[in-house]
Amino acid sequence: MKTAKCKRWLLSTCTLLLLLVWGHAHPGAIALAEGTIQLGVSVGIDGVYREEGLVPVVVTATNGGTDVEGDLMVATGNRGNNQYSVAYYQPVSIAKGATKQVTIMVPGSELDSSTYVALMEKDKIVAKAPVSGRRYSYDTLMIGVLAQSADTANFLGMLPKDTFPNDVKTVPMKPEHVPTSGAQMQMLSMLVLNNFALDSLNEQQIQAIRDWTKSGGKLVLAGGAQYRKTAGALADLSPVEVNQVTSVKTLASMKAEKTNPIGLTAPFTVSSGTLKAGNVLYSEGAIPLFAVHSVGEGKVLYAAYDLAEEPVASWAGNGRFWSDLLLKAFGSSLNDYKSSSFDRIWPLHDAADMNPALKIPEVSWFALFFGVYALIAGPILFFILRAWRKQSYMWVVVPSLSLLTGIGIFSFGAMQRGEGVLIHQTGFVQLQNDGQAKVNSVTSFFVPSSGDYRLTVKGQGQTQPVLERNRANEIPKIWAFAQSDQTEVQFRDVEFWSTRKVATEQTISDVGSFESNLSYSEGTLKGTVTNKTKFALRDLTIFSGSQLQEIPELAPGASAEVNLPFQPSAQARFGHRQSYAMQALPAHMRSFQNERTREQVMIEMLEMTGRRGNQSEIVRIVGWTNQPVVDAAVQPENAKTDSIALVTSELKVQPSKDGHVYYPTGTFDVTLAGSSVPVVDEGDGYRLEAGDITFDINLSQEGKKLAITNVYLYTWSDDNTTFAKEVYNWKTKAYDLYEKAFNNNVMTGDKAADYVSADGMLRIKFAHQLPDQRHIGIPNVSVEGKVSPL
Incomplete structure (x- = not known):
């Protein structure tokens, strides 16, 4: 009996001791205050x-x-x-x-x-x-709706799958759901304002909507009789200047396939005004019903009526009509789904690990050092000690020499790295030609000693730590605190001689832009480019397709002459077979054989963030700067900073004096207009079973009338499938064989009158009848012609 009690006592004591030890070993243990x-x-x-x-x-x-x-x-x-x-x-x-x-x-x-x-x-x-x-996954079209009625835009949740194959989710919002920063609205793909009192939002929320739109958001302004209340302080973003409220007796322009037209039994209330920017998409007489124009990197769609107004709200064709409308207004960006923006900047992550201050000494020096060590520790010591008849000292001298050598190597490494933190920042700057820029950066820092460190990134935007798989705890050791004007990231218990990284995405104002005076003439792109940015740039390249021109340096305010040959009929076919980004890397940076440079890694950002489809003929300038593009500092240590950033901008090409212009591949938006079978979006094209798929190519240019001379088309397939092709004839309202519209992949201006609609749409259908899925790439289109103001 006593033995059993002793065993229980010992077991209880051991259990208590284990619990005490475990508690002290885990200072972050959970201590819930139930009910408090x-x-x-x-x-x-x-x-x-x-x-x-x-x-x-x-x-x-x-x-x-x-x-x-x-x-x-x-x-x-x-x-x-x-x-x-x-x-x-x-x-x-x-x-x-x-x-x-x-x-x-x-x-x-x-x-x-x-x-x-x-x-x-x-x-x-x-x-x-x-x-x-x-x-919902990143490829969901998530539409936020600010409206008087929560059911206002339910029809947008029923967009047809043949044009919107991925999920569409409409989310009714309240004023408290609108954040105070544009960077905090990226969860939304589109925002609809309809019969909503905009003044119920504060100034920071309204500015957030404005900033989100300019950075690539898609904003819909509607409301009919309540339009002015809805647009409010954002009215300047609208393509239409509304001056009155009126009514229409018909909505004849609003049609949808296989659906009866809208039957109006009474006058229908609409807002009315004049177009001040962009294009009218649908109108009723002289009244614009829908119009769109670009604002920064984003777009604003104006709708003249209250989206909840009957009988349009319950019209059977509403979903199909808005499917066509949204593709016309916002183009392929609606289907241009991408994973998290921080997953798309891996070139910056990789380059951030290439801190020049942490460069390993040349292998030849290591070989020489260890050769000398082996010579001393071996034959030299042996002969010296043998001459002194002290061979037994080898057992003490050699280990001591090894220890001293190790200490020397460690001390040399520590001396190279210094006593402070080594910060290395890699950046990617996309200038938007309005003084603003979208900036991605990765800031890494190497610490000489263990401890707690805090990295502070100034400015609005999104900042998050770069996660490492081998660092995780029940209570995390990385803490991030986002404020209105900065983000602080704390790294706790950092090991000595280790690195931490933080990724940032910001929109920065007052960066400047490139001022270009370029035009095509006699087979050459000529003109000047002036650096109006705040960056001192080196190793620049101006490129379009396979043609490029290198510029050694371009200081702020400096200009350079441009002289690039081009051939309109030579499509940029290589763009889908090899990296066009490497075309933008100066020749002397491509020649490194022993190791990849930071520039060779970072140039891939052009591929990661490029627009959907082939853009390799777009005239673009790329250059490098060693100025930091994001304000980041590490505490508590003094730090040595090294920075490198890739700066890029699309260059505008103006018509020549006689109005002649050439729009290269990548200028025009190509959208999926429909398919007879389900399709799989592969980014640069689609994969489909036996059946057909239709693309709409929008050749219109905002604020300009284009008289087409030639349309150059290049179609392709990753698996070399030969698709049957047809082109829609807008006059006969039927498809014609491809060869009737194109001769050697060129459509002349006289045929464009039949195959390009009045609003600039070219529609092409591809089909195959093979037993398995086949790939069709997004068509490449360039246009030659003359332009004049509308």
């Missing part, structure tokens, strides 16, 4: 979010106990077995009996079913709650 702090969590927009950009996680904390001061954090980046990589947090102070609501912006790609929210106090979890919501 209650956490409520909502993610995205009423629980719906897309895994792109920043997603709001709204945490409501109710304190039923004593005053609490700590951090509310969202643990993300699950690596399995409750191991997390990053905590996105905000400091909070909650008085006894109080309720506080905090919004934490988190990358959508890092949210999953295991993500949790916790209130931390002195590195202890005192309250914890799961994050749950409906997650």
Whole structure:
């Protein structure tokens, strides 16, 4: 009996000791205060979010106990077995009996079913709650709707699958769902404002919509009689200057295939005005019903009526009509789905690891060093000690020499790296020709000693740590705090002689642009380019297709002459077979054989961020600068900084004096107009079973009338499938054989009158009847002609 009691006593004692040891070994152990702090969590927009950009996680904390001061954090980046990589947090102070609501912006790609929210106090979890919501993949067309009625744009959720093969999700929004920064709206693919009081938003929210649109967003402004209330402070973005409210008796221009026209039994209210920019897509008499124009990198679509107004709202053809309308207005960008923008900057990640300050000494020096060491430790010592008859000292001298050698190598490495932090920044700057630029960067820093470090990135935008698979804890050791004007990323318990990285995406103002005076004449692109940016550039290349011109350097304010030959009939066929980005790398940078340079790695950013389809004939300038493009600093150490950035811009080509112009491949938007079978989007084309697929090629140019001389077409397939081709005749409203419209892949201006619609659309159908899936690439189109103002 006593033996059994002793065994139980020993077992209890051992268990208690193990628990005590485990508790001390895990300072971040969970210590929940049950019932004291209650956490409520909502993610995205009423629980719906897309895994792109920043997603709001709204945490409501109710304190039923004593005053609490700590951090509310969202643990993300699950690596399995409750191991997390990053905590996105905000400091909070909650008085006894109080309720506080905090919004934490988190990358959508890092949210999953295991993500949790916790209130931390002195590195202890005192309250914890799961994050749950409906997650949509990055290839979902997510449409936010700000309207008086939550059902206003439900018809957009039923767009036909033959033109929108991926998911479409409409999300009703409230004023509190609109963030105060454009960078925080990337979760949305499109935003619809309809019969909505814009003045219910504050100035920061309205500016966020403006900034989001200019950086590539798609904004729809509608409302009919309530249009002015809806557009409000954003009216300057609209392509139409609205001056009155009127009514129409018919909507004859609004048609949809296989659907009865809209039957109006009473006058239909619309807003009316004049076109001030862009193109009218549909009109009723002199009244523009729909118009679109570009604003920065984005587009704004004007609709003259209230989208919730009957009988249009319940019209059976509404979904099909808006499918055609959106493709006309926004083009291929609606189907240009990409994974997270931070997944598309791997060239910057790779180049950030190539810090020049951490360059390993040449192998030849190592060989010489170890050769001398082997010579001393071997024959030299042997002969010296034998001459002294002290051979037994070899057992002491050789290990001592090895130890001293090791210390010497370590000291040499430490001396090379210095005593401070080594910061290395790689950047990619896309100038937008309006003084602004989209900037991606990766900032890495090497630490000489272990400890805690904080990297601060100034400016608005999205900043997130670059995750490493081997670094994960139940309570993360990487903490990110996003503020209105900067983001702080804390790295805790960093090992000595190790590197950490942070990726950033920002839109920066007052960067400047390239001023170009270029035109095509007699088989040559001629003119001047002036550097109006703030960057001192080196090793520049101006290129179009396989033609390029190198410029050694171009200081701010300096100009260079351009002289590039071109052949309109020679399509950029190589663009789908090899990297056109390498064409933009100066010849002397391509010749390194022993190792890849930072420039050779970073130039791939041109491929990663290029527009859908072939753009290799677009006239573009590329150059390099050693100026930092993002303001980043590491604390607490003094730091040595090295930077390199790739700066690029599309160059505008003006018509020649007689109006002659050539628009190269990549100028025109090519969209999927429909298919008879399901298709798989492969980025540069589609894969389909036996059946047909139709492309619309929009040849219109905003604010210009184009008289076509020649249309040059190049079609291709990755698996070399020969597709049957037909071209739509807009006069007969039927398809004609390809050979009737094109001769040797060239359509002359007289035929363009039949095969290019009044609004500039060229429609081509491809078909095959083979038993398996086949690939069809996005067609390459360039146009030669003359332009005149509308």
